[in-house]
Amino acid sequence: MRNIALTLMYDGTAYHGWQVQKRDVTVAETLEKALAHVVGHPVKCTGAGRTDAGVHAERYVANFRTTSSIPCDRIPLAVNTRLPGDIVVTKATQVPEDFNAIGSCQRKEYTYRIYNSRIRNAFLVNRVWFYPKHLDEEVMARAAQHFVGTHDFACVRSVGTETKTTVRTVHYFTITREGDMISCRVCADGFLYNMVRAMVGTCVYASEGKLSPDDIPGLLEGRNRTDAGPTAPPQGLYMTNLWYPVPNLP
Incomplete structure (x- = not known):
């Protein structure tokens, strides 16, 4: 099981913040669905923090775990084809098992x-x-x-x-x-x-x-x-x- 950190950016106008919610469309939910198609299994992302509805991110970090062997340099290209234009993954990095996008942030x-x-x-x-x-x-x-x-x-x-x-x-x-x-x-x-x-x-x-x-x-x-x-x-x-x-x- 690999732990992958994603660096991304998004325009938050169309989303009800980062955090997954029951009824409203969020950045995390949209990203998780796109990643699931790429790696072939359900994905749960941990984000660097909760952003409110309408708030943007020029730089944001989230991590997820996967059994997929897809190389990190191919993940951004693959996932971006399944994301709307207002969310873009710019980089994927394999990180230590204990890395957590919110807990490890200094x-x-x-x-x-x-x-x-x-x-x-x-x-x-x-x-x-x-x-x-x-x-x-x-x-x-x-x-x-x-x-x-x-x-x-x-x-x-x-x-x-x-x-x-x-x-x-x-x-x-x-x-x-x-x-x-x-x-x-x-x-x-x-x-x-x-x-x-x-x-x-x-x-x-x-x-x-x-x-x-x-x-x-x-x-x-x-x-x-x-x-x-x-x-x-x-x-x-x-x-x-x-x-x-x-x-x-x-």
Whole structure:
């Protein structure tokens, strides 16, 4: 039995997130069906994390086990012929038996994109948060820096998946502008449900003057979700990088 790690990308617009669900079409379900045709037996994929409906991944990792002897370099070509165009497997790597796409992941990076213009862009529909009111990216960046470090992030967590602790370590949170596009890039050892989107919403609140960047340490200490900013919409969020202690993986 081989353990195979897949590197893939997907546009999440048409899917109800990564995780297999009873009624809704998901990325995992679609991938598992395509893989089953290729390897000749049912497949169960373990993903690097749950992404919500409408969230995208420029880089994502999932692993599955197979008795098939198909070479790894042939798996992407074979499975992509059975996948819709919005999901693409870019690489397959044989990994140790104990490798697990979520459990072995050391760090994750998400990028949230805001199209900050008075006029929307037709080619960015479902791929950014269109925000017509001008945002000050420097104020947002000052707010973002207060999230860096090891904190209790309960104030930017939505009710959802249960977790043992709401303490996480954010390695960096940068906010930059290029033309009308604002990119919010955040890396951590793990994320709570809607954590990135709530952090972005809080930085937007800071730009609008609804709170000060210097208020954020107090928000973190208070642990009250209603004190922080809103949860930004899902379509602007992308998983962009992952770190593993395995050669040849992202």
